[in-house]
Amino acid sequence: MKTLIRIYGVLAVLLLVGCASDQSAVYDYTKLKDENPLSILVLPPLNESLEVNASYSFLSQVTYPLAESGYYVFPVAMVSDLFKHNGLTEPGEIHAVPMEKLREIFAADAVVYLKITEYGTSYKVLSSDTRVTAQARLVSLKTGEELWQGSATASTAEQQGSNSDVFAMLLVAVIDQVVNTLSNKGHEVAGIASARLLHAGGPNRLLYGPRSPQQEP
Amino acid sequence: MIKPFFLLVMVTVALQGCVQKTATQYEWEGYQPSIYNYFVPSKHDTQAQIATLEKSIETAQAKGSRAAPGLHAHLALLYFNLGRDEEGVGHLVTEKQLFPEATEFVNFMLEKQGQFE
Numbered sequence: 543m544k545t546l547i548r549i550y551g552v553l554a555v556l557l558l559v560g561c562a563s564d565q566s567a568v569y570d571y572t573k574l575k576d577e578n579p580l581s582i583l584v585l586p587p588l589n590e591s592l593e594v595n596a597s598y599s600f601l602s603q604v605t606y607p608l609a610e611s612g613y614y615v616f617p618v619a620m621v622s623d624l625f626k627h628n629g630l631t632e633p634g635e636i637h638a639v640p641m642e643k644l645r646e647i648f649a650a651d652a653v654v655y656l657k658i659t660e661y662g663t664s665y666k667v668l669s670s671d672t673r674v675t676a677q678a679r680l681v682s683l684k685t686g687e688e689l690w691q692g693s694a695t696a697s698t699a700e701q702q703g704s705n706s707d708v709f710a711m712l713l714v715a716v717i718d719q720v721v722n723t724l725s726n727k728g729h730e731v732a733g734i735a736s737a738r739l740l741h742a743g744g745p746n747r748l749l750y751g752p753r754s755p756q757q758e759p
Numbered sequence: 760m761i762k763p764f765f766l767l768v769m770v771t772v773a774l775q776g777c778v779q780k781t782a783t784q785y786e787w788e789g790y791q792p793s794i795y796n797y798f799v800p801s802k803h804d805t806q807a808q809i810a811t812l813e814k815s816i817e818t819a820q821a822k823g824s825r826a827a828p829g830l831h832a833h834l835a836l837l838y839f840n841l842g843r844d845e846e847g848v849g850h851l852v853t854e855k856q857l858f859p860e861a862t863e864f865v866n867f868m869l870e871k872q873g874q875f876e
Contacts, residue, residue, distance in 0.1 A: 598798035598799065599795065602797075603795075605790070605791060605794070609784070609828045613828075614858050616829060617836070619797045619836060620829075620835075623836065648864045648867075649860075649862075649864060650864075651860075729795065753784075754784070
């Protein structure tokens, strides 16, 4: 019985730690709060990994975290097609499109530039690790200034039971509902990385946007 | 036998305490997978994607919620690709009605509409 009580005790502490958020190193949100962008244009990510589908695998999963965080996200496939019909197929070329042009066509408040630095599976002696890492920059289309930036990683090798994993497990449950028909492991991990990178809430993360009931006044 | 069960219940209850809100703001069924399928040609099945997205819109209407931002526009894109322009235009118009912040972009696409055929 004593052992059981101890287990409950440790468990309770672990769970409380899991709920608490780290308040250190807080991002300077002044510009983001001042501009309070509503509509966000997400461009196809630059891809530094060896996986050819990485860019579009990731891009197809950015709408959910951003929209559920209170932002309007322009339809990413339609946006990509529009660039393609204008002769721009490479993410690098699209990222080079002047902001004035983007503002003229989309009338978006802000643009998200993404870069994927890792996407794929590395095989080790005892296990394999499928890992996706990406960086994001949210830039105002009104002023051209950076409003927020962040980076995130997701991996199949993450240890069970750690702090971040409680959150990850919950995210996995959410993502599973969204991509339940897809079996590609890299794509699933990209979905978790995208949610960690672009969902609002938590230290240094993006803030909730105008369409979210959770936006702070 | 009862103890492990009790523990499980406790963990479940405690975990739920961490979740702020499980319900989503919008109806998502099929939208992101359809975007992925759009980009990865081997998985391209436009008809099935249209059916899923139409169902998603019905679900949203039944619940009094809204389809995800971009879902109607994406559906319009699929219709345009099949040459069903009238339905495509209808969904583009719905997109800007649901999300007025998309109006300028939608108007731009309505003008350019022919290029998706």
